[in-house]
Amino acid sequence: MEAILRAASQAAGVELSEPVDLGGNPRSTVLRCRTAEGDSVVVKAYAAEPDALRGFTAEAAALSLGLAGPGLLGVDPAVPLLVMADLGTAPTLADVLLGDDPEAAVDGLLAWAGGLGRLAAASMPRRADFAELRARYGGHPADPNRDGELPAGQVRHGTLPAEDESWIAGLAPGLSGLLDEVGVAAPPGLAEDMALVGTVDHDEYPAFTPGDTCPDNNLLTPDGLRLIDFESAAYESVFLTAAYCRMPFSSCWCVFTLPDGMAEKIEEVYRAEVVTIYPALADDAVWHAGVRRAVAVWTTHMTVFLLPRVVEEDRFMHRTRRPVSTMRQVLRHRWEMASALTEFPAFAETMRLLLREVAGPWKVTPLPGYPAFGG
Template identity: 30%
Template sequence: MTSKLPLGEELRARLGQPRRVRRLESSPRSRVWRAELAGVPVVVKRLVDAPEADDRYAREVAALGLAARVDPPVAPRLLGADPVERVLVLERLEHRRPGEDWVVDYAAALARLHAAGRDADAGALPVWSGPTLDDVASFLGLAEALGVAVPSGVEAELEGLVERLGRAAGRALLHGDPCPGNDMHTSGGIRFIDFEQAALGNGLMELAYLRIGFPTCWCSTAVPQPRLEAAEAAYHEAWRAATGTEVEGDMADACAGWLLRGDALVQRAHRGTADHLAEIPSRDWSWGTATARQRLAHRLEVVGRSAGEGGEPTGLGRLATAVRANMLTRWPGLRPLPSRRP
């Protein structure tokens, strides 16, 4: 059984011979085992041959190195690595079932992870990339396909949004996919795993997950308002404690950016393959806990509400509200996102 573990002689000599090896479930992009090395419980992860595998491996190693600065820890310790075979040996964490208020502790841990990034880390990871002008065209095309009139000035408003998000300053260490399931609730606090999509950017882009329904995740969830407010407050408090500064950026912009991204309606393997927003009028599809239309309707509601928080709703806010109303009329059976973590 140990022969199946992709652990080279150098790592075996340094960390010990493997015992009690067991294969774990994982994404198609990796193979994962639990084992003991010299009596130490570990997880061994190997990224399989696939497009961008080397990049994903490099991101994970770099992100784990940056996250290791945080104490108490917010990520597993990296015990060993083999870049040729794309193998990582990680501290094994024991996950406990999250409580009802899990999202508050999650948000505080996310802030502490983000705060691990520093100005001097520029180049250590790719810069976070936001929506594009093609995403703007797709969103406006969806509105037109549904028969919703686009208010004057909205296209320019969205182009400005794309420009702002593209130049948004940020040194935060972004996880890249901070989904329920990539957070381990341990006796020592929350730790994040699977940093294959890590980047540097503005932490609001990931704090927005809580409002916008965890857009890149199979378990899309609508956090109840009281817990959402408590979680966002916990994030800001933890960020201030770690950095001595206030969180910068605009939450409404961050949420609107996720609304535009049709690729955030499908799992990773299908991203970049089609204009997914253009498919919404003719078909719906399930992914994890929700359908594409459910996910989109939630995002539209959030953007419609947040775009008017400062006073008069913006053109985007009015458009988002109108598109959502059209969807609910066309598909009256459309249900809200689940409010409980699966």
């Protein structure tokens, strides 16, 4: 802690004290600290391991763009750490969706969708800048024993990938292997369908995204939506974000169902912003085909991620937050939606097989609605 404070003080150019642990994760330590003038800042120090370094590189580059997120007050690539402006304790989108005020939930959803769309539109001239910043911050390997003080973290993945190295490429083999494990025979044509699904990552409509746009990473401040957590920031297809509106919240823990018409409403709010940079997306055929591919991508991703965890017994989507749905509820809901993707017949049949052969014996209740709308 003392080593982090010293490095953060030097990076920010002001003495910091009174650290309060804000939680973080195995890859990072997040602290709220006081300046000598009595103001507060947030310090995020990353573990000296490959996955954490990847998160640092993406977040440092993203915040340096100045398009979204807290103001960046200092960077030390050698630790590595960031010093950021403190956005305070405003409620998150998750807070209002899990609360009891439907009007606040609607306002939060619209602010979230519009904010992400405006960010995507504003990002278009900055892609080369982002790539340059990634190269700059990714070129400073951290020393876990800098001054003999900072501990190493934990490894999850491998070395820092290039921005255009797709996480989507690993989904098809991951799904194939998982089907073998749970005893579901892949229908003929699945590999071909997955190849078509994967083209969402190579379309003509990329834009900047923080990466993890889940409800708990969106603060609803008096000044409007403010985003946090840019560890997965990248330029990706706008359809991948649009699917977050439709599904909703494709890869998140805060997953329930929305009232009728609400998903379509927030999707149109996001779409209206990105159409300003990609007029072709005003064509319903182009738009809906892209979003449906993205739904298939995210469904595959969450299947590969969640199903191995619940083969034996169900688990909650979050360790401590309540109310919360269960993993089996979310998986069944995702498979039901994806089984309607008839343009990918083998993929849709795979979803139906999972519903019948895997989810059938679970006997879980349907995914409920968000508490703010009456559950």
